[in-house]
Amino acid sequence: xxxxxxxxxxxxxxxxxxxxxxxxxxxxxxxxxxxxxxxxxxxxxxxxxxxxxxxxxxxxxxxxxxxxxxxxxxxxxxxxxxxxxxxxxxxxxxxxxxxxxxxxxxxxxxxxxxxxxxxxxxxxxxxxxxxxxxxxxxxxxxxxxxxxxxxxxxxxxxxxxxxxxxxxxxxxxxxxxxxxxxxxxxxxxxxxxxxxxxxxxxxxxxxx
Amino acid sequence: xxxxxxxxxxxxxxxxxxxxxxxxxxxxxxxxxxxxxxxxxxxxxxxxxxxxxxxxxxxxxxxxxxxxxxxxxxxxxxxxxxxxxxxxxxxxxxxxxxxxxxxxxxxxxxxxxxxxxxxxxxxxxxxxxxxxxxxxxxxxxxxxxxxxxxxxxxxxxxxxxxxxxxxxxxxxxxxxxxxxxxxxxxxxxxxxxxxxxxxxxxxxxxxx
Amino acid sequence: xxxxxxxxxxxxxxxxxxxxxxxxxxxxxxxxxxxxxxxxxxxxxxxxxxxxxxxxxxxxxxxxxxxxxxxxxxxxxxxxxxxxxxxxxxxxxxxxxxxxxxxxxxxxxxxxxxxxxxxxxxxxxxxxxxxxxxxxxxxxxxxxxxxxxxxxxxxxxxxxxxxxxxxxxxxxxxxxxxxxxxxxxxxxxxxxxxxxxxxxxxxxxxxx
Amino acid sequence: xxxxxxxxxxxxxxxxxxxxxxxxxxxxxxxxxxxxxxxxxxxxxxxxxxxxxxxxxxxxxxxxxxxxxxxxxxxxxxxxxxxxxxxxxxxxxxxxxxxxxxxxxxxxxxxxxxxxxxxxxxxxxxxxxxxxxxxxxxxxxxxxxxxxxxxxxxxxxxxxxxxxxxxxxxxxxxxxxxxxxxxxxxxxxxxxxxxxxxxxxxxxxxxx
Numbered sequence: 001x002x003x004x005x006x007x008x009x010x011x012x013x014x015x016x017x018x019x020x021x022x023x024x025x026x027x028x029x030x031x032x033x034x035x036x037x038x039x040x041x042x043x044x045x046x047x048x049x050x051x052x053x054x055x056x057x058x059x060x061x062x063x064x065x066x067x068x069x070x071x072x073x074x075x076x077x078x079x080x081x082x083x084x085x086x087x088x089x090x091x092x093x094x095x096x097x098x099x100x101x102x103x104x105x106x107x108x109x110x111x112x113x114x115x116x117x118x119x120x121x122x123x124x125x126x127x128x129x130x131x132x133x134x135x136x137x138x139x140x141x142x143x144x145x146x147x148x149x150x151x152x153x154x155x156x157x158x159x160x161x162x163x164x165x166x167x168x169x170x171x172x173x174x175x176x177x178x179x180x181x182x183x184x185x186x187x188x189x190x191x192x193x194x195x196x197x198x199x200x201x202x203x204x205x206x207x208x
Numbered sequence: 209x210x211x212x213x214x215x216x217x218x219x220x221x222x223x224x225x226x227x228x229x230x231x232x233x234x235x236x237x238x239x240x241x242x243x244x245x246x247x248x249x250x251x252x253x254x255x256x257x258x259x260x261x262x263x264x265x266x267x268x269x270x271x272x273x274x275x276x277x278x279x280x281x282x283x284x285x286x287x288x289x290x291x292x293x294x295x296x297x298x299x300x301x302x303x304x305x306x307x308x309x310x311x312x313x314x315x316x317x318x319x320x321x322x323x324x325x326x327x328x329x330x331x332x333x334x335x336x337x338x339x340x341x342x343x344x345x346x347x348x349x350x351x352x353x354x355x356x357x358x359x360x361x362x363x364x365x366x367x368x369x370x371x372x373x374x375x376x377x378x379x380x381x382x383x384x385x386x387x388x389x390x391x392x393x394x395x396x397x398x399x400x401x402x403x404x405x406x407x408x409x410x411x412x413x414x415x416x
Numbered sequence: 417x418x419x420x421x422x423x424x425x426x427x428x429x430x431x432x433x434x435x436x437x438x439x440x441x442x443x444x445x446x447x448x449x450x451x452x453x454x455x456x457x458x459x460x461x462x463x464x465x466x467x468x469x470x471x472x473x474x475x476x477x478x479x480x481x482x483x484x485x486x487x488x489x490x491x492x493x494x495x496x497x498x499x500x501x502x503x504x505x506x507x508x509x510x511x512x513x514x515x516x517x518x519x520x521x522x523x524x525x526x527x528x529x530x531x532x533x534x535x536x537x538x539x540x541x542x543x544x545x546x547x548x549x550x551x552x553x554x555x556x557x558x559x560x561x562x563x564x565x566x567x568x569x570x571x572x573x574x575x576x577x578x579x580x581x582x583x584x585x586x587x588x589x590x591x592x593x594x595x596x597x598x599x600x601x602x603x604x605x606x607x608x609x610x611x612x613x614x615x616x617x618x619x620x621x622x623x624x
Numbered sequence: 625x626x627x628x629x630x631x632x633x634x635x636x637x638x639x640x641x642x643x644x645x646x647x648x649x650x651x652x653x654x655x656x657x658x659x660x661x662x663x664x665x666x667x668x669x670x671x672x673x674x675x676x677x678x679x680x681x682x683x684x685x686x687x688x689x690x691x692x693x694x695x696x697x698x699x700x701x702x703x704x705x706x707x708x709x710x711x712x713x714x715x716x717x718x719x720x721x722x723x724x725x726x727x728x729x730x731x732x733x734x735x736x737x738x739x740x741x742x743x744x745x746x747x748x749x750x751x752x753x754x755x756x757x758x759x760x761x762x763x764x765x766x767x768x769x770x771x772x773x774x775x776x777x778x779x780x781x782x783x784x785x786x787x788x789x790x791x792x793x794x795x796x797x798x799x800x801x802x803x804x805x806x807x808x809x810x811x812x813x814x815x816x817x818x819x820x821x822x823x824x825x826x827x828x829x830x831x832x
Contacts (some may be wrong), residue, residue, distance in 0.1 A: 011221065011282055011637065018229030021642030024723070026236060028650060033734045042743035042804075045735060049743075063723065067716045074635055089406075094274045099232070099271065103239035110241045111253060119250035119257075119712035180250070198713075219429065219490055222440045226437030234444060297614075307440070307479065311447035318449045319461060327458035327465075388458070427641065427698055434645030442652060505822075508691045515648070515687065519655035526657045527669060535666035535673075596666075 008082050012091060019095045020070040026102045027066070030059045030109050045148060058109035059189040062101055065128065068197045070134060075189035075202040080142055081150040090138045097131045108186060121179040121186035128193070136165035155204040164200050168193055217291050220299060227303045228278040234310045235274070238267045238317050268316035269398040270309055273336065276405045277306060280343060283410040288350055289358040298346045305339045316394060329387035329394035336401070337380035344373035363412040371409050376401055425499050428507060429490075435511045436486040441484070442518045446475045446525050474525035477606040478517055481544065484613045485514060488551060492619040496558055497566040506554045513547045524602060537595035537602035544609070545588035552581035569619040580616050584609055626752060633707050636715060643719045649671040650726045651690070654683045654733050682733035685814040686752060689752065689827035692821045699826040704766055705774040714762045721755045732810060745810035752817070753796035760789035779828040786818055788824050792817055 034048035045180075073094070083091075104124045111120040142148040143158045150156075175189040229286070239264075242256035291299075312332045319328035350356040351366045358364075383397040448471075450464035489510070499507075520540045526534035558564040559574045566572075591605040656679075658672035697718070728748045735744040766772040767782045774780075799813040 011225065015225050015229055015278065015282075017635065017639050018226055018642055019233055021639055022230055022233040022646055023236075024719070025643055025646040025650065026233065027666050028647070028723050028726050031724065033727070033730040035734070036740070039735055039740035041747075042740045045740040045743045048345075060720075064716075067719070070639065071712070071716075074639075087273075087280070092272075095232070095275070096271050097671065099236050100239065102236050103241070106241040110243070111247055114247040116244070116247035116250050116253040118252045122250075140740040188251065219433065222430065223433050223437055223486065223490075226434055227441055230438055230441040231444070235443065296487070300480075301486075303440070303483070304476075304479050307444050308447065310444050311449070314449040318451070319455055322455040324452070324455035324458050327461045327597040330458075427637065431641050431645055431694065431698075432640065434642055435649055438646055438649040439652075442649065504695070508688075508695075511691070512650070512684075512687050516655065517653050518652050519657070522657040526659070527663055532660070532663035532666045532669040535669045538666075580776040 005153075009077065009080065011079055012083060012088060016073060016091060016095060017070075020066065020073070023098055024063060024066045024070070027059055027062050027105060029102070030055045030062075030106060054112035055109040057187055058105045058112065061187065061194070062105040064194045065190060065197075066101060068099060068194050069131060069135070072197060072200060076135070076139060076142070077202065079150055079156045079202050080148050082148055084148070085139060087138065087148060090134060090141060091187060094115055094131065094134045094138065097127060097134060100127055112184075112186075117183060122176050124186050125172050125176040125185075125189060126181055127205065128190070129169055129176060132165055132169040132197075136162065136169055139165055145157045157201055157204055161200055161202055164196075168197055217285065217288065220291060220296060221285055224281060224299060224303060225278075228274065228281070228306065231306055231309060232274045235267055235270050235313060237310070238263045238270075238314060239266060256339050262320035263317040265395060266313045266320065269395065269402070270313040272402045273398060273405075274306060274309060276402050277339060277343070280405060280408060283408065284343070284347060284350070287358055287410050288356050289363045290356055292356070295346065295349060295356060297359070298342060298349060302339065302342045302346065305335060305342060308335055320392075320394075325391060326388045329392075332394050333380050333387055333397060334385040336398070337377055337384060340373055340377040340380055340405075344370065344377055347373055365409055365412055369408055369410055374403075376405055379404075425493065425496065425511065428499060428504060429493055432489060432504055432507060432511060433486075436482065436489070436514065439478060439514050439517060440482045440486070443478050443521060445518070446471045446478075446522060470528035471525040473603060474521050474528065477603065477610070478521040480610045481606060481613075482514060482517060484610050485551070488613060488616060491616065492551070492555060492558070493607060495566055495572045495618050496564050498564055500564070503554065503557060503564060506550060508556060510547065510550045510554065513543060513550060516543055528600075528602075533599060534596045537600075538592050540602050541588050541592040541595055541605060544606070545592060546584055547560055548581055548585040548588055555581055573617055573620055577616055577618055580612075584613055587612075589613075632699065633704065633732055636707060636712060637701055640697060640715060640719060641694075644690065644697070644722065647722050647725060648687060648690045648694070651683055651686050651729060653726070654679045654686075654729060655695055678736035679733040681811055682729045682736065685811065685818070686729040688818045689814060689821075690722060690725060692818050693755060693759070696821060696824060698769050699824065700759070700763060700766070703774055703780045703826050704772050706772055708772070711762065711765060711772060714758060715764060718755065718758045718762065721751060721758060724751055736808075737812075741807060742804045745808075746800050748810050749800040749803055749813060752814070753793055753800060756789055756793040756796055756821075760786065760793055763789055781825055781828055785826055788820075795820075 031052075034052065036044060036048055039045055049140070104120075104127045107120040108124045112118050139158075139161055141161070143156070146156075146158075171189065171193060175185055179185045240260075241261065242253070244252060244256055247253055266365055312328075312335045313388075315328040316332045319325050347366075351364070351370070354366075379397065379401060383393055387393040448467065448468075450461070452464055455461055460587060520536075520543050523536040524540045527533050555574075555577055559572070559578070587605065587609060591601055597600045655676075660668060662674055663669055702753065728744075728751050731744040732748045735741050736787070763782075763785055766782070767786070770780075770782075795813065795817060799809055803809045
């Protein structure tokens with residue numbers, strides 16, 4: 001029976017890894033060679049490339065954020081022993097939301113430099129808020145009475161991770177609202193949360 | 209010899225997982241940042257985004273449906289012990305059909321809001337009917353005399369899954385025809401079948 | 417040491433599976449929703465869709481061919497025990513060629529119905545000839561003195577597979593030349609070779 | 625505990641393999657069927673195809689370089705026993721840089737044949753310099769006091785690999801500057817470094 005469950009977590013992880021890997025790589029479509037009619041010199045090309053700065057920023061934040069979300073997913077599954085139907089659906093919801101990131105990223109890149117930057121920033125942050133909340137729900141569910149955890153569960157930092165994921169949900173959510181007032185908040189909060197979320201410790205003994 | 213067969217199922221599963229993961233992620237191309245000439249305000253952008261509602265609906269149904277198909281594929285392989293040539297070709301046919309989903313999805317998204325919505329809905333549902341039928345054939349073949357099943361086969365719900373997959377094939381097929389009469393049937397049936405197919409139990413003891 | 421080598425074959429297979437899975441899925445880009453200015457009815461859409469028949473044919477042949485190549489790759493690795501530098505480079509060459517298939521496929525789809533169909537058919541078949549030849553070289557190298565084979569090597573059908581891969585190389589190559597004379601030869605030969613290559617037996621006891 | 629760490633390296637490798645596989649396959653988008661208004665003959669199509677020579681060159685160099693980087697990544701992980709937070713971030717940086725390769729590749733392909741070729745060549749080589757440097761840092765970190773290495777570490781060619789990765793970083797970097805003076809240097813250096821990097825031996829006993 002153990003073998004049965006073991007197998008299931010593995011394939012869910014492999015499928016999730018695939019979706020994460022593809023989503024993170026599809027961000028590359030943000031980076032497009034500018035189509036110059038008259039590329040008369042390297043100088044011209046440099047100007048055209050520098051003009052794409054919002055794309056580079058959006059690419060960088062989204063890439064690092066997806067990587068960090070993957071890292072948290074990976075750390076979470078490291079302390080989880082088994083899965084059940086509801087947990088798989090939480091996982092499916094997470095993948096659905098992560099798959100929308102390339103869309104909000106291109107919205108951010110296209111409109112960061114226009115008067116419509118407010119909405120694009122808000123949507124960008126709101127999606128990350130939803131992703132954080134989904135991770136929070138997954139963790140909450142998996143650790144309730146420790147029923148999906150590997151033993152010895154005592155070493156798992158249940159409460160601390162719960163708090164951190166709740167904080168990140170709230171920060172992204174508040175920033176969603178504030179991004180209508182403060183320009184470039186999406187960039188700052190996006191970068192800050194990458195640092196914050198990269199440090200979550202799911203297990204007492206090791207952060208990996 | 210057991211080891212030999214074990215290995216084969218694994219790589220077929222891994223390859224299938226890859227194709228499922230890529231197909232589910234390619235749906236993201238449905239979601240495109242609207243290209244506004246004059247993005248004078250967030251309000252303008254919001255209008256343009258709301259205008260894309262058929263894309264969001266099509267994205268959501270296709271994503272959840274592919275996820276559910278993957279889930280059924282995964283549950284099926286959970287009770288299957290080995291593979292043979294014919295089973296691999298069924299699996300190949302399944303992947304071919306699933307790979308067409310992004311195409312019918314973009315057809316649905318592009319024409320749901322036009323007088324041509326009937327055909328796009330019909331093709332969308334017809335493909336899902338074909339996918340259900342392929343899953344039905346796979347299950348039928350694998351469980352015939354239990355020859356591809358893991359033991360103890362008695363715990364496998366052979367007949368119940370067979371019936372369910374046949375029902376879903378028929379529902380999708382009937383809806384294909386009806387979608388020429390009833391608008392938005394593709395949306396309703398699509399969502400309903402996601403719920404239905406998510407509940408199939410392949411094994412007496414566990415649904416995962 | 418055995419463990420060391422085991423591990424290497426596994427990761428090469430996993431990486432190859434990834435590339436095959438992505439290539440086979442990228443073919444989907446052949447299938448594009450027609451962009452009708454005035455989709456006045458389902459009939460209009462049907463006409464536009466039927467007009468894309470070369471795309472469906474090209475998609476079908478390429479999908480099945482890549483699947484069959486993957487199957488042969490998989491069967492080959494099933495009887496291979498270890499790898500070395502040169503074998504990895506053969507494998508890399510195979511992946512490079514398989515990755516070009518979406519390109520020749522779109523060439524075939526775009527020009528099958530034009531006076532330029534000859535060249536597009538020739539290039540399509542020529543690439544498959546190169547892929548067959550690479551598989552032939554891989555097999556030849558792996559089976560030379562049985563040095564990369566799993567034991568008991570006596571059960572491996574070395575000579576028979578070698579002959580079959582050589583035949584397929586030659587058939588594709590001759591068809592490349594003939595496609596300048598015979599229209600639609602690429603379609604016929606493409607389909608025929610899928611059937612032929614799907615039946616190769618690498619091991620005496622089992623075809624999987 | 626060993627099992628714990630084992631598992632972590634495996635999933636990091638699998639995720640990395642996914643990203644490498646997708647990046648190497650996305651290069652295919654460099655190869656586009658030319659859209660001829662009047663494809664009056666195969667001759668016309670041939671001319672149009674030959675006109676795309678910079679795309680073929682860029683595709684070939686980028687494909688082989690990513691394959692070689694993957695090979696080095698694979699060889700490195702072959703002698704690494706465990707991972708830690710910092711090593712995972714180095715790995716994330718590597719994936720971020722590799723994901724940019726399709727972008728610099730399309731820059732090279734689009735401008736190799738224009739007066740702006742200097743900048744596109746320089747950026748192309750500079751990115752590879754950064755990738756080499758990241759591999760150098762990873763190796764340096766993993767081998768410091770041998771703390772991430774598999775035993776017996778004595779068989780690992782620590783110093784020799786370090787030197788080689790440093791050399792490749794420097795060569796790419798110097799070529800970045802020189803590419804403003806020497807046309808087509810990116811092509812020559814790109815091909816040369818593929819050969820050089822393919823030969824690195826991470827372990828005394830085996831090159832695989």
